[in-house]
Amino acid sequence: MPDQLPEVELEDRGSKGRYLLRGPDGAEAEMTFTKVGEHQIIIDHTEVPDAFRGQGAGLRLVTRAVEDARAAGKKIIPLCPFANAQFRRHQEWADVLKQ
Known part of the structure; x- marks a missing residue:
């Protein structure tokens, strides 16, 4: 169940970063991003290993x-096909979607 997943962590490495979930077995689900200036990020890639499949890990990321x-007043460009599909499903995220 999604509520059994660990907390989502953020690794910020300057112009790039990633959100990740670490499993007890060492598996990592991640979503990488690139910063574009001060007010935009591009979601580049989402990868969810088998250990996390069916638990809502990608959606959590x-x-x-x-x-x-939203908290930082930034916009998101979802280049990753998974993230792009999630934005199409979640109209309530339109305020952060870069048009």
Whole structure:
């Protein structure tokens, strides 16, 4: 169940970063991003290993990025096909979607 997943972590490395979930077995689900200036990020890639499949891990990663972007007044460009699909499903995220 999604509520059994660990907390989403953020690794910020200057112009790039990633959101990740670490499993007890060492598996990592991640979503990488690139900063574009001060007010935009591009979600580049989402990868969810088999250990996390069916638990909502990918959605949790994108949701955290949306929450962080909203809090910081940033826009998101979802180049990653998974993230892009999630934005199409979640119209409530339109305020952070770069048009």
